[in-house]
Amino acid sequence: DTEVTQTPKHLVMGMTNKKSLKCEQHMGHRAMYWYKQKAKKPPELMFVYSYEKLSINESVPSRFSPECPNSSLLNLHLHALQPEDSALYLCASSQVSRGGPETQYFGPGTRLLVL
């Protein structure tokens, strides 16, 4: 299994809603990532979990709250988002070796629209 899955594929939410994005991998990878990608722009790193611990938080607003319940799952909880948060949210995972994380494998993404 070399797949990273993400649900839902599409999400439309109002600014007062609470929703969650989910990501799952069964490759035994111990690093998992959340990226935000706007149209025609590269992915921007949001969070990194390494061995289920948050290791990088790239100054992301608190309306985005990550959670890593176990080594296979990664969630992103959303609350009180703004229209400018509309984007493609990508999850990725990678193996971790002595040299650091290895190649990242990306999920298909969740396309989020905030109204």
Next chain:
Amino acid sequence: GQNIDQPTEMTATEGAIVQINCTYQTSGFNGLFWYQQHAGEAPTFLSYNVLDGLEEKGRFSSFLSRSKGYSYLLLKELQMKDSASYLCAVRDNYGQNFVFGPGTRLSVLP
């Protein structure tokens, strides 16, 4: 700081060879990755360089010069399906942060 630069757009003809350059200035370096991303899809891994030199994988090759902060991705025998964005990403010294370049949109014409 982190600065990665790539040409914004390139055009090439089916069957031709194209070279996509990437220059980087980062606070640390622990490997450079190339990804392909079709519109509306997730990035997929193409190649990885951590030592100087050329890595070849079928129609795709990637080159790295660490002293020059420079890499390129070489695509041979271009096919229409190669029309996509090509992203170069640098992994930093601490090994957990990947910084992506702006991406190069390649259009392959018949």
